[in-house]
Each structure stands twice: as C-alpha cells, then as structure tokens.
Amino acid sequence: MSKKSNFLAVCLRGSGQVFFMENQVTGAFFLAAIAYASYVSTQWAIAIGAVVGLVVATLTANWLQCDQKSIDAGLFGFNGILVGVALPTFVADSAALWFLLVFGAAASTVITSAVASTLTKTWAIPGSTGPFVLTGWLLAACAYSFGGLELISEKPELGTDYLQGLVTIPSAPELLEIFFRNIAQVFLLGSAISGVLVLIGIFMASVPAGIAAALGSLIAMVVAIGMKANPIEVSQGLYGFSPVLTAIAVGVVFLQPSWRVAVYAGLATVVTVFVQGALDIIMLPDGLPSFTAPYVLTMYLFIAPKKMMAPHPHSHIQSDHLLEKS
Amino acid sequence: MSKKSNFLAVCLRGSGQVFFMENQVTGAFFLAAIAYASYVSTQWAIAIGAVVGLVVATLTANWLQCDQKSIDAGLFGFNGILVGVALPTFVADSAALWFLLVFGAAASTVITSAVASTLTKTWAIPGSTGPFVLTGWLLAACAYSFGGLELISEKPELGTDYLQGLVTIPSAPELLEIFFRNIAQVFLLGSAISGVLVLIGIFMASVPAGIAAALGSLIAMVVAIGMKANPIEVSQGLYGFSPVLTAIAVGVVFLQPSWRVAVYAGLATVVTVFVQGALDIIMLPDGLPSFTAPYVLTMYLFIAPKKMMAPHPHSHIQSDHLLEKS
Amino acid sequence: MSKKSNFLAVCLRGSGQVFFMENQVTGAFFLAAIAYASYVSTQWAIAIGAVVGLVVATLTANWLQCDQKSIDAGLFGFNGILVGVALPTFVADSAALWFLLVFGAAASTVITSAVASTLTKTWAIPGSTGPFVLTGWLLAACAYSFGGLELISEKPELGTDYLQGLVTIPSAPELLEIFFRNIAQVFLLGSAISGVLVLIGIFMASVPAGIAAALGSLIAMVVAIGMKANPIEVSQGLYGFSPVLTAIAVGVVFLQPSWRVAVYAGLATVVTVFVQGALDIIMLPDGLPSFTAPYVLTMYLFIAPKKMMAPHPHSHIQSDHLLEKS
Numbered sequence: 001m002s003k004k005s006n007f008l009a010v011c012l013r014g015s016g017q018v019f020f021m022e023n024q025v026t027g028a029f030f031l032a033a034i035a036y037a038s039y040v041s042t043q044w045a046i047a048i049g050a051v052v053g054l055v056v057a058t059l060t061a062n063w064l065q066c067d068q069k070s071i072d073a074g075l076f077g078f079n080g081i082l083v084g085v086a087l088p089t090f091v092a093d094s095a096a097l098w099f100l101l102v103f104g105a106a107a108s109t110v111i112t113s114a115v116a117s118t119l120t121k122t123w124a125i126p127g128s129t130g131p132f133v134l135t136g137w138l139l140a141a142c143a144y145s146f147g148g149l150e151l152i153s154e155k156p157e158l159g160t161d162y163l164q165g166l167v168t169i170p171s172a173p174e175l176l177e178i179f180f181r182n183i184a185q186v187f188l189l190g191s192a193i194s195g196v197l198v199l200i201g202i203f204m205a206s207v208p209a210g211i212a213a214a215l216g217s218l219i220a221m222v223v224a225i226g227m228k229a230n231p232i233e234v235s236q237g238l239y240g241f242s243p244v245l246t247a248i249a250v251g252v253v254f255l256q257p258s259w260r261v262a263v264y265a266g267l268a269t270v271v272t273v274f275v276q277g278a279l280d281i282i283m284l285p286d287g288l289p290s291f292t293a294p295y296v297l298t299m300y301l302f303i304a305p306k307k308m309m310a311p312h313p314h315s316h317i318q319s320d321h322l323l324e325k326s
Numbered sequence: 327m328s329k330k331s332n333f334l335a336v337c338l339r340g341s342g343q344v345f346f347m348e349n350q351v352t353g354a355f356f357l358a359a360i361a362y363a364s365y366v367s368t369q370w371a372i373a374i375g376a377v378v379g380l381v382v383a384t385l386t387a388n389w390l391q392c393d394q395k396s397i398d399a400g401l402f403g404f405n406g407i408l409v410g411v412a413l414p415t416f417v418a419d420s421a422a423l424w425f426l427l428v429f430g431a432a433a434s435t436v437i438t439s440a441v442a443s444t445l446t447k448t449w450a451i452p453g454s455t456g457p458f459v460l461t462g463w464l465l466a467a468c469a470y471s472f473g474g475l476e477l478i479s480e481k482p483e484l485g486t487d488y489l490q491g492l493v494t495i496p497s498a499p500e501l502l503e504i505f506f507r508n509i510a511q512v513f514l515l516g517s518a519i520s521g522v523l524v525l526i527g528i529f530m531a532s533v534p535a536g537i538a539a540a541l542g543s544l545i546a547m548v549v550a551i552g553m554k555a556n557p558i559e560v561s562q563g564l565y566g567f568s569p570v571l572t573a574i575a576v577g578v579v580f581l582q583p584s585w586r587v588a589v590y591a592g593l594a595t596v597v598t599v600f601v602q603g604a605l606d607i608i609m610l611p612d613g614l615p616s617f618t619a620p621y622v623l624t625m626y627l628f629i630a631p632k633k634m635m636a637p638h639p640h641s642h643i644q645s646d647h648l649l650e651k652s
Numbered sequence: 653m654s655k656k657s658n659f660l661a662v663c664l665r666g667s668g669q670v671f672f673m674e675n676q677v678t679g680a681f682f683l684a685a686i687a688y689a690s691y692v693s694t695q696w697a698i699a700i701g702a703v704v705g706l707v708v709a710t711l712t713a714n715w716l717q718c719d720q721k722s723i724d725a726g727l728f729g730f731n732g733i734l735v736g737v738a739l740p741t742f743v744a745d746s747a748a749l750w751f752l753l754v755f756g757a758a759a760s761t762v763i764t765s766a767v768a769s770t771l772t773k774t775w776a777i778p779g780s781t782g783p784f785v786l787t788g789w790l791l792a793a794c795a796y797s798f799g800g801l802e803l804i805s806e807k808p809e810l811g812t813d814y815l816q817g818l819v820t821i822p823s824a825p826e827l828l829e830i831f832f833r834n835i836a837q838v839f840l841l842g843s844a845i846s847g848v849l850v851l852i853g854i855f856m857a858s859v860p861a862g863i864a865a866a867l868g869s870l871i872a873m874v875v876a877i878g879m880k881a882n883p884i885e886v887s888q889g890l891y892g893f894s895p896v897l898t899a900i901a902v903g904v905v906f907l908q909p910s911w912r913v914a915v916y917a918g919l920a921t922v923v924t925v926f927v928q929g930a931l932d933i934i935m936l937p938d939g940l941p942s943f944t945a946p947y948v949l950t951m952y953l954f955i956a957p958k959k960m961m962a963p964h965p966h967s968h969i970q971s972d973h974l975l976e977k978s
Contacts, residue, residue, distance in 0.1 A: 101877075103926065227473075280472070285612060306438075309443040553800045555798055627766045647955065649910070650959065
C-alpha cells in the first residue's frame, strides 16, 4: 500500500473513532454525514474544517512520534475532526479562524497524549473526547477575546407545534427526527439525514454498538421529554448526543457486555441526560456550549470504579503524611 | 442477626459516617436531628429524602458488589443521605424530584467508588463528602433545566439586631445559636436544636471528635465575624459547617493527633473559612450552593502532602517525555 | 555561614525561582523590580507583601519539615512571593488584608506540597506556579465575601493612539514597552523598567532562559496583536507574561533543548496566548484575574505526554472494573 493511501486510511479510521469504530467505511459514512449537513446549511467551512482538523491532528501525532499503533488506529484523529467541526460552527470564516483551527487541532493531539499519560496510564480511564471538550472550550472562549474572530449566533430552527408549546409530547414524525438528530449532534450536526448516515456507519462496523446507539437515543428522548426539558433543545437533538455516546461506551465498548453491564449502562445513560441539563446551566455564564462534556464526565466516573478498591476508612491514613511521626 | 436488622445497622452507620463515626447510636441521633428540623419546618420531604437517599445508595453498593467491609461500615451511605437531604431542600416536592433523587443517590455510590479508585488509591486522599458535592451540584444545576423540577427560593430567617446590622458582634444567645447551627448545617439544617442533637451524637462516639467539632465551630465563628462576613449567613451557620468538618477530619480522624497536628488543623480550619467565602462567590454565577466543597477542597489539600515528596526542581524532567531523545 | 544569612539566601533563591532560576543575584534583581514598581505607583504594600509572603511561605515549609533540599533551593518560596504581590494588588491595605496574606502564604506552602505529592509524584508534572494560581483565586474571591476586605478597582493606564483605537499596530516605542511589560507582569507589575530589571536578572542566571523569555514575549506580542486582542490589555503586558513563562519552561527548563523542543515550545507559546484569551473570558463571571493560569494549564498539558503511552484503545479496559466478571 502506498504511503499516501495509507495516510488516507488512517484519517478515515480517525473519523470512525468518534463513535469508537476502527473502520474506514464507517469513517467515510461519517464524513458523508458532515458533508451532507454542510451542503444543506451551505456552511462548507464545517466540512473543510473537519478534514483540516483531522489531517493536522494526525500529522502532529506523526511529528511527535506518538505510539504508531495508536496513530494507525485513528486514535489521534477523532479529537481533531471534532475540533475542526466545532470551531467553524461557532466562529465565522476568516483567516484568524483557520489560524486558530490549525493550532487548536495540533494542541488536541498534545492534550490527547497528556490524558493518555495521566488518566489512562494511572487509572485506565479512556480519554475519549475529553481532549476535544477542553480544546473546544478554550478555542470557543478565546473567540470572545480576539477582535479577529467573529462569533456566529446560534439560530435554532423552530416552527412545529411541539416547539411552540402547544403540545407537550412531540408527534411521531418529530420523535423520529429527534431520534436521528440525537446521533447526528455528536458531530454538532442538526440534520436527521446525517444521523441516518451516521447510524448506518456504526451498524456496518458493529451491530451491538448500533443497537446501543439506538437505545441510548431512545432513553435520552424519553427522559428529556418526561422531565420537561426545553423542547427546542430536545427537538434539535441536543439532549441526546451525549447519552448516545455513554450508552455505546459503557454498554459495549469499554466493559465486557453482560446483563449487569446493560443495567449499569442504562443508569449511566439516564445520568448523562441529567448531567447534560446541569452542564448547560453551569456553562451558561461563560457562554460556552457543553459539547460532549456530559458524556465525558459521566463515562469517566462510571469507568473509573475498580473491584477491591474501598473508600478510605474514616481512620488515620496509613501513608507517610508530612506530619506523621517518624 | 437477621439480614433485615443488619441492613438497618448498616444504614445507621452510614448516617453516622457523615461525621466520620461508625456508630449506630450516633447515626440515630443524626436522623433524629434531621427529623426534628423537618418537623419544625414541616418540610417532611427532607427527612424522607434522607432515608431514601441512604437506602438507595447502600443498595446500589450491594448491587455493584463494592467492597463488603466498606458497605457494612456505612461508607457508601453517607454521601447518599446528604444527596437525599440536599435535593428536597432546593427542589419542590414532585414525582420528578423523587425520580431524580433515586438516580442521584445511585450515582453517588458510583462516584464514591470512582473517587476511591483514583484519589484514594493513588494518593491516599479520602473521598469523604466529595462525591456528595459533585452529585449535589449536578442535580441542583439540572433542576434549572427541567420544567418538571421547581426550585425553592431560599428564605433566610432574619429578625435580630445583629442581622439588621445595628450591632457588629452578635449577642451571647445568638453566638450560642450560631455555635450549634454551624454543626447542624453539615446536614443543611438551620435548627440549633438539631445541632445539639448532632453534637451529642458525635460525643457519644468519640470525645476527641466532639471537642474538635466544638473548636472548629468556635474558630469559624470568630474568623467569620472578625472578617465581617455577611451576618445573615454567619447567623444561619453557613460559615461554620465546613470548618467543623475540617477540624475533625484533619485534627482527629485522618492524622494521628499531636500538638503539631492540632496547629496544622487550626490552620486548615481558618483556611476553610476563607475558602467558604471564596466558593460562595465562585459558585454565584451558576446559582449553586457550595455545599461542603470548602471542607472537601481544603481537606484534600491538607491531607495530600507526603513526607519526602519534593516539588519538581526547576530542571529537566527525568521521565521519558514524548520529545526526549532516545 | 550564619543561619540568618542562610535564611536570606534561601529567600533570595525563592524570589529567583519565579523564573525557575536558583540564583540569589537574580532573586535580588526581581525584588528590585518589585520595589521599583511599588515606588513608582506608591503602593508599598505590594513590596512589603512580597517579602512577607516569601518569608511566611518559607518558614511554613521549615515548620512542616518539607524536603530540606527543596526548601534551600527556594522551591517553597516562589509561590509565596507571588501571593504576597497579588493580594495587595487587588485588596486595599487593612489589618484583615495582612491576616489573610499570612494565612494565604502559609497555605501556598501546603498546596505546593500537595501538588508535589500528587501531580509531580505520579506524572512528573512540575507544580510551578499552580499553587499560587489556586491560592490567588481563593483569596481574591473571598475578598468579595468579607466586609473587612476592600477590593481595589483596576485602573488601566491609557492614553496612546494605539489604545484609543486610532491605529491598529502599536508604534515602535510602544512595542518596546509591551515587550518589557510582558516580562514584568509575571510579578503583576505594569512597569517596563521593572521588566528590564527582571530580564537582566534572568540573563545573569541563564542566557538560554533569557533568550527564551525574549522570544516568548515577541511571539505573544505578534499573536495577540495579529488576532486583535484588546489593545489596552496588550499594552499593559497582560497577553505576554504567561507565554513568556511557557517559552522558558517548555523550551529551556523542563525539556532538554533541541530543535524539535524549540518548535514544540513555540507551539506551546502560541497556544498560551489563546488560553490567555480563553481564561480571561472563563474567569469573567467570577470577577477573578486569570493570574498565571494560562501558563500553568498549557505547561501541564505540554509536559505531561510521555513516550510509549498510548491512548486507551476503543476496546474493553483490561483492569478489573467493578462489573468485570471474576
């Protein structure tokens, strides 16, 4: 295989890894989903940003001589593609945007490596999209500080009875759209068709992961509507994308599937909906989106617990504290 | 002993562990303190929430097959009881409240286990009420997001000369009330009588812990009034509950008592008053209470230092950094 | 050498360590820079605070019997001196200020020790000025809570065409002033002359560190002006002090210098400018300055990555999770 096609394969796998799938075809479907949403919204900067972010993050990992097997598996690309999608979603096209995007994608690789050397090394906690969340927050926040960057105000697409508060439960067609938007929004895409493409891509790589994604989307929809979350946000799929990731990560990818793990993943998925509601509020004063932070926080907390590890008893610590008598 | 009565004992110990006491009688006194405050304020949801949180958190630990000795000691119950007290204090009674409370109490057990597997395992830092603080923040914040949950506005009880700013030092009877409220507020209770019950409970399990609690309350009162903190908050005991926990934790429970440890605990207790003032401000934009975070942060920082651990010298790091020449 | 002169030497090294230099003459130059700025602004509390913070932090390390070699190297003094400079910069002179400053400087030593026992011990991440940032945030925040502490409103010195927005690029003399203020602001000083003194001090201890400081200041200036950051803040040197520290730390101090490390340090320096812009926004709702947090965060992330550490693959974790089948 030529080096060039090899790099292409690595990038496609990096795309697929956003949903934990080391699969080039899946990655291609995800890129198609992004391209479709860019086409519909005519915001081509998002699709171009995705490719630039993916390429820069992967090249940076090569330059830093990060673990080659991980680079080849696409594990240094998926945070970069998300940075590349997120930035043009919130910041208007300009030279400064692309300058920021290139440095941000490179930084996402350093942060991925930092998380691997700390949380993963010591506690076996997968970094997942945590580096994207941190990079995304810093980039989005600094867009407020620099006159060279212009923030795009979010314009939610409204218009249905559900959104206008006339009915409390969305209609069946709306529920179907929400179901797929919950999946598309992992890539910050509001298009249900993109969600269909993403879900097909997941199923092509792993049937259990596809089922977990579907169940995660369903659970999120039921809990968010039942708790009367903001209908506009529910309708856009903003209450669903983190729970979808949690359902796959906890239920299929990082733990050995079993009935107990399924119940555990169900608990984690419901908790993610609450954490979504919480982080939306907590990030509000800073004017920052929560990105996939609800998934990242919940997943970290649910993957961290280890067998045999007891909480510290309420008695003297047995390590040599500074003030312990020697 | 029958399994049922055994479970009751475990739950009572879980109640006692809020003040580090593995003692059923102490736990019963604490529940009585909660019940009394619920009776006075007619907010029975708080007492019921305490029991539900305690039971759910303990059952979750059983289901997750957490360390049995720790479960029996009540170490998986005390964060649950605090979640159960805190949520109905801030959110009005409704079906959605109880749904949230049950999932929140279950999550507090997962988080307790996550902290044990990370901070405690690697650095011998006790998790203590850290899991409650994190769970409480997420649950309180998400109450703003969901229409199904109605926030209760805080109504501080006012009325004395001290509170009205006519005098700068509270009168002796007021000082006595503050002294006991500082202790009761660990359970988010504003009743001085509840504080008396809690302090009796502590003394029944450990005289040194009782003395530390009393001294912690005194120090907090003097520093808060001396620094001219908001008299309403001082009067309600809101400047005292975290320092009380710090005094017991650092001075008696986690370090071997000695004169040097007593001075160290005194420093930690004063610092906790400052951190209380700081976190009240830092949490303000998010509209979240600081819960026991001032205690948790201060205690983590004062328990973490280990003998022989030097700060990294300002010279090349001796571990294999990514960019080190091989 | 008498004990007294020895303590003086330790304190002077503590001053020098703010820029990673274990050098008494350098430390003396830094104190002169602080004294000069205090003289110009007639805010003598800042110079006195520096000395008090330095002495209290060092004495606390002695009392806690921290690692003697580190104490002698000044590694427990440099966070204390920064606390001592920062507090009187933001809080007006009063008895309560000095009470807070003494306890804050003592706490900075405990926090330095806590960071050494956690981040440094487990991940070889140098604590650097992280303890100052945490202490500074807590002290500055609690100044809002206590009536005994009065906050000083920041009065930026304005007046040039650049600041008034008539021109987009500062004039040559202004650029020179910014170049030196970028260095002086590490000590929260707005005086270009102080920056000259600091830079001389650095060069006396280490020529490579001096060059890195100069390049860091230049890069920060170009990026901040190019991205159109707030001209007032750029002019005061507020966009430059963290990048200066990053350039020295990543390029010279903590990694073995090489061409690849130089490029890496350049990337880190540019990223620090973005993080500066980000943290200014993120800290805004809390009304807190970001201090050296942009440097601390960036440096931690760029020093953490270790060779051979791969991100966790997207497959079952191989450690004994609570729910793993036994």
